[in-house]
Amino acid sequence: MTARHTTTPADQVDPAGFRGAMASFATGVTVVTVRSADGDLHGMTVNSFSSVSLDPTLVMVCLAESSRGLELIEDAGVFSVNVLSHSQESVSRWFADRHRPADSTMFTGVAIELGATGCPTLREAAAAFDCRVHRLVAAGDHVIVIGEVVSLTHRTELEPLVFHAGGYRSLSAPASAGRALLHVVRGE
Ligand SMILES: Cc1cc2nc3c(=O)[nH]c(=O)nc-3n(C[C@H](O)[C@H](O)[C@H](O)COP(=O)(O)O)c2cc1C
Numbered sequence: 001m002t003a004r005h006t007t008t009p010a011d012q013v014d015p016a017g018f019r020g021a022m023a024s025f026a027t028g029v030t031v032v033t034v035r036s037a038d039g040d041l042h043g044m045t046v047n048s049f050s051s052v053s054l055d056p057t058l059v060m061v062c063l064a065e066s067s068r069g070l071e072l073i074e075d076a077g078v079f080s081v082n083v084l085s086h087s088q089e090s091v092s093r094w095f096a097d098r099h100r101p102a103d104s105t106m107f108t109g110v111a112i113e114l115g116a117t118g119c120p121t122l123r124e125a126a127a128a129f130d131c132r133v134h135r136l137v138a139a140g141d142h143v144i145v146i147g148e149v150v151s152l153t154h155r156t157e158l159e160p161l162v163f164h165a166g167g168y169r170s171l172s173a174p175a176s177a178g179r180a181l182l183h184v185v186r187g188e
Contacts, residue, residue, distance in 0.1 A: 026164040029084045031095045031125070032061055034072045035118045041104040043120070044069040045096035047163050048142075049081055057149040059129050062142045068102070070143055077133045078117035079147060082125035085158035086170040091122070092161060116151035126158040 008017055027047040034042050044067060052058035059081060063070040073079045084092055091110065100106045111123040115130040122128065131147025138144075162169040 023165045026162055026169070028160045029088075029092045029163050029168075030061070031082045031084065031091065031122060032063070032069055032073075033080045033082060033112075033120045033122075034069060034076050034078065035114065035120065036072050036076055039104075040072075041107055041112075041120050042069055042072050043082075043095045043106060045092050046081070049083075052146060056134075058134055058146055059131065059149060060144055060146045062139065062144050065138075065141055065143060070145070073133065073145060074136065076119075078119055079131055079133070079145065080115050080117065080119035080121050081129040081131065081147070082122040083127040083129075084122075084161040085124055085126040085155070086161050086172075088122075088124060088161055089168045091124075092163075092168070115153075121153060124158075125153075126155055126160050128153040 006017075028049065030046050030049045031043045032046045036042065044063075046061050046063065046069075048062035050060055052060050061079075061081060063073070094100060094110075095106070107120060112120040113123060115121040115128065117130045117132065119130060121130065128151075129147070129149050130151035130153075132150055133145065134148045135146045136143055137146065159171050162171060
């Protein structure tokens with residue numbers, strides 16, 4: 001069978017073609033959180049997460065210039081990256097929903113605790129990287145946010161949620177298709 005492919009010169013690549021090719025890259029899914037100076041909590045779904053350096057320990061996310069999360073992180077100078085576990089598809093959808101509440105009530109029903117930086121970390125996440133902002137790098141319509149990890153949580157028994165070709169996947173079983181309930185009340 002002949003493999004099907006297209007090759008497009010850079011000056012003819014459109015957003016849909018770019019997104020389509022990027023969709024072949026499977027990622028995990030994170031929720032990036034921040035606690036602002038006035039105590040308000042914010043979270044947004046992000047899959048542009050990567051490790052950067054071991055010494056010092058640096059990670060990065062790329063956030064849209066227009067995102068509220070970026071504005072809050074720039075002000076606070078701290079953020080937390082929470083790697084979602086396989087049962088958290090509904091959490092991913094929620095923190096990507098632009099109609100969710102703009103204030104801390106967006107965390108209602110999500111089990112959290114405040115990490116070393118004061119940012120919320122999700123108790124059911126597979127891992128959490130609590131970070132101090134190391135550097136912000138403007139890049140097109142996004143900003144690369146590089147963070148120095150000040151605290152790390154790893155729940156080794158939890159499998160990650162996987163995002164591929166615009167859909168959610170689990171390593172061992174089909175993802176829960178949005179049926180998972182957020183069952184723990186914040187503030188415990
Ligand atoms: C799977 C997935 C991955 C996403 N990854 C990113 C990302 O890497 N960077 C980004 O800026 N937005 C990303 N988004 C979109 C944001 O979650 C969405 O725009 C959110 O509403 C932004 O919230 P805010 O503007 O209130 O901070 C992603 C959404 C989904 C569903």
